[in-house]
Amino acid sequence: MAGWQKGECSSLVSVNGITFKNAVRSPDPDPSGDFNTLIVPIKRAGNLIIVEAQIDSVAGNFVLDTGAPYLVLNATYFRDMPHIAEQESAGLNGSAPGSFTTEVHNFNILDLHYPRLTADVTDLSAIENGKNIKILGLLGTRLFNKLAITVDLFRNTLYIHKLNDDGEIPLAEKAFHDPWMVTPFKYMNDIIFIKGAANNNTMWFAFDSGAETNLMDYDRVRKLLPGMQVISRTKTTGVGGSSSEVIYARFDTLTIGGRRFIKNRVLLTNLDKMGKAYGHSVDGILGYDFFIRGIFTINFVKKEFEMYIYTNQ
Amino acid sequence: MKKCRSVFFVFLLLGCIAARAQKRGSLILGKDHLVLVIDLHSSKNQLDSLLKAAGVNGANTAAIYKGDYSTLKKDGWKLTRRLKTTLQFNRSLAALNANPPGQPYLITSNFSGDKDTQAGEPGYPADEPYGINRFSAITVRELPSGATRFFLPGYLGAKRVQLSGSFNRWSTLKGVMAKTDSGWVADVKLTPGVYEYKYIINGRWQHDKTNLLQHPDGFNDINSVYYRYNRTFLLPGFANAHKITLAGSFNKWDANGIVLQKKGSNWETKLYLHDGMHTYRFLVDGKWIADPNNPATVKDAEGHINSVINLGEIVNFKLNGYSNAKKVYLAGGFNNWKPNEISLKKTATGWALPLIIPAGNFGYKFIVDGQWITDPLNPRHVSEGGEYNSFVAVKPNYTFALKGYTNSKVIHIAGSFNNWDPDGFTMAHTGNEWTISLCLKPGKYLYKYIIDGNWIADPANKLYEPNEYNSQNSVLWIE
Numbered sequence: 001m002a003g004w005q006k007g008e009c010s011s012l013v014s015v016n017g018i019t020f021k022n023a024v025r026s027p028d029p030d031p032s033g034d035f036n037t038l039i040v041p042i043k044r045a046g047n048l049i050i051v052e053a054q055i056d057s058v059a060g061n062f063v064l065d066t067g068a069p070y071l072v073l074n075a076t077y078f079r080d081m082p083h084i085a086e087q088e089s090a091g092l093n094g095s096a097p098g099s100f101t102t103e104v105h106n107f108n109i110l111d112l113h114y115p116r117l118t119a120d121v122t123d124l125s126a127i128e129n130g131k132n133i134k135i136l137g138l139l140g141t142r143l144f145n146k147l148a149i150t151v152d153l154f155r156n157t158l159y160i161h162k163l164n165d166d167g168e169i170p171l172a173e174k175a176f177h178d179p180w181m182v183t184p185f186k187y188m189n190d191i192i193f194i195k196g197a198a199n200n201n202t203m204w205f206a207f208d209s210g211a212e213t214n215l216m217d218y219d220r221v222r223k224l225l226p227g228m229q230v231i232s233r234t235k236t237t238g239v240g241g242s243s244s245e246v247i248y249a250r251f252d253t254l255t256i257g258g259r260r261f262i263k264n265r266v267l268l269t270n271l272d273k274m275g276k277a278y279g280h281s282v283d284g285i286l287g288y289d290f291f292i293r294g295i296f297t298i299n300f301v302k303k304e305f306e307m308y309i310y311t312n313q
Numbered sequence: 314m315k316k317c318r319s320v321f322f323v324f325l326l327l328g329c330i331a332a333r334a335q336k337r338g339s340l341i342l343g344k345d346h347l348v349l350v351i352d353l354h355s356s357k358n359q360l361d362s363l364l365k366a367a368g369v370n371g372a373n374t375a376a377i378y379k380g381d382y383s384t385l386k387k388d389g390w391k392l393t394r395r396l397k398t399t400l401q402f403n404r405s406l407a408a409l410n411a412n413p414p415g416q417p418y419l420i421t422s423n424f425s426g427d428k429d430t431q432a433g434e435p436g437y438p439a440d441e442p443y444g445i446n447r448f449s450a451i452t453v454r455e456l457p458s459g460a461t462r463f464f465l466p467g468y469l470g471a472k473r474v475q476l477s478g479s480f481n482r483w484s485t486l487k488g489v490m491a492k493t494d495s496g497w498v499a500d501v502k503l504t505p506g507v508y509e510y511k512y513i514i515n516g517r518w519q520h521d522k523t524n525l526l527q528h529p530d531g532f533n534d535i536n537s538v539y540y541r542y543n544r545t546f547l548l549p550g551f552a553n554a555h556k557i558t559l560a561g562s563f564n565k566w567d568a569n570g571i572v573l574q575k576k577g578s579n580w581e582t583k584l585y586l587h588d589g590m591h592t593y594r595f596l597v598d599g600k601w602i603a604d605p606n607n608p609a610t611v612k613d614a615e616g617h618i619n620s621v622i623n624l625g626e627i628v629n630f631k632l633n634g635y636s637n638a639k640k641v642y643l644a645g646g647f648n649n650w651k652p653n654e655i656s657l658k659k660t661a662t663g664w665a666l667p668l669i670i671p672a673g674n675f676g677y678k679f680i681v682d683g684q685w686i687t688d689p690l691n692p693r694h695v696s697e698g699g700e701y702n703s704f705v706a707v708k709p710n711y712t713f714a715l716k717g718y719t720n721s722k723v724i725h726i727a728g729s730f731n732n733w734d735p736d737g738f739t740m741a742h743t744g745n746e747w748t749i750s751l752c753l754k755p756g757k758y759l760y761k762y763i764i765d766g767n768w769i770a771d772p773a774n775k776l777y778e779p780n781e782y783n784s785q786n787s788v789l790w791i792e
Contacts, residue, residue, distance in 0.1 A: 041513050044532055076778050129757070134757070155517065155518065157517055210418060212418075234368055244413065245368075267421065271413070
């Protein structure tokens, strides 16, 4: 789930619409917590990964969303937060009209404490409706950029690891050993880009734990298409009545980190707008259909993605 | 060389299409178009599902068999190849580039083609007519205070243990359990019903190992199931009986399903029983008897006397006047609108009846000597299938209140709870506000008021979200 601004909007200081040109905001301070590995229970809503977190006294559900660069709050519940920057109008970057940037204080994921966090406030009703679960916001990657996370969807557990001086999870703290697949990734504009191949065609994928399916850009994968079996062709209608057509199809082989994933499913659409939001064009997005194949660890410091096959370790 | 490759590819594609078409048609991708191959020998069901997958809405399959392809043409498909028993249609993929989505969730969140979860909501059990708990060791029990105590034995070295379930919306922050010398306890206030739960021990989910009742959790594991009881069936005497069971409409008259236990001079069983009317009997060593302590009975079709219990809330229906009427009946959603079933009693000022009704939202009418009328004393109404009925909510859990608008003649409320029917619920004008109470299940609701034809969001509700009409819907969460 991506498409948020790139974060530059938070560099200037703005108080309720008045921007101070010569004042520059300091980056969000690092989080703290008395743990080496924090074990956080996960909930599921459809194919979304839900983690409960707390902002001051408000507690609720957040989507673990590596497609979001940082914290995003649902405007339904946070539209009265102070504005520190307005966002561009909808269309260019995919953010909804009326979106703005704010900052929150005392954000906690169990024992992991963030004294201050920059956050976008935007409409997330499309996620909430149909899931019947209250979504306060999205946990983007910047929350974990000094850490590593392991997501075990077979036991619905999230491990948040502190890293040693080498940027590694200390061996004694590893929940799983002997990864089945390891791949480096590029971390650009707080988005994870993984190089892979679909039916032997090299592609760059964004890894998005908030995408409930894999996605590919229709124009960029045209040569892959002939012969692909179509599961369905559907139209989706969004806020404001805009609709997009998508094709849901099967493709045989996805190769990531030298490992082959077979029987893949993908939504074909136009990813231009999403690429603009990422600040980098993208051929495809790896979502649920990919990450449900195993337990995955993202080390944001070493910029390494690992996948484990479950063996009750 | 390039041309050779293209020719080879076309042959390969056509071969592939022909092979698939021999089965039951196919839907595959070309480089810039969709290829739909229809096998005219396929069944109507096969063709229906193929056209549904192709996104052709409202296709008339019978017409297609007869050579009428207008619904396909209207949807942008072009007939490109016709063989004896197969048809090939192509459709451009250019539409994929129109209106590209800005965020993946805008297309993936409500896309139904790739959900691992089943229909319904895992973790939130559906209503059941009755339920009896089954534990290998009793670890959940009712306290005299009315609370339910959950006890997890052991895990004394754990740092944090929580109780999470459908009763607290599966919170992973609430439900913190207190440590005792032998395990962990949490007391929860539950209303009668069925619940699912798990424990969270140091961040890891675990079902209750002593609870033998389980539901799939939708994610390769199980949830424990607990019924909060609301009914004790008691049969005094029968000191020499060997086996006594209870059977009724709630368990489809299964004579062996519910066994009573001997306690002192009584036989008894406790269970959860859903609101509504139930008939039952006891089976005492093979002989059926009605409940001697329950005067309410009814004769079934075979002439057996069954005991009757009616669970719900008393609603006092009253109709003033009509003193010359011979018969006044009441019919509504609570009795499936059967016209001659519920009879009102004549009083000094008109007609009245106290009636026990299960929780829910109901339309109703009086039938005065065959003539259907709305309740003149009730300003709240509901539109059901074009019919204008009086409205009552039994055990309502939310009241919508709109202040002001004193000059308005009629105000409706419409929302996701009634498919946005603009005539749905008519609110009552009481004092300085318009109100209506509804019985709503936990979950999210969107709604608006309709004041003299104008739709407005609830001015008293700070929660709202944008809608497809570029305006706002009010948001309500029932926890």
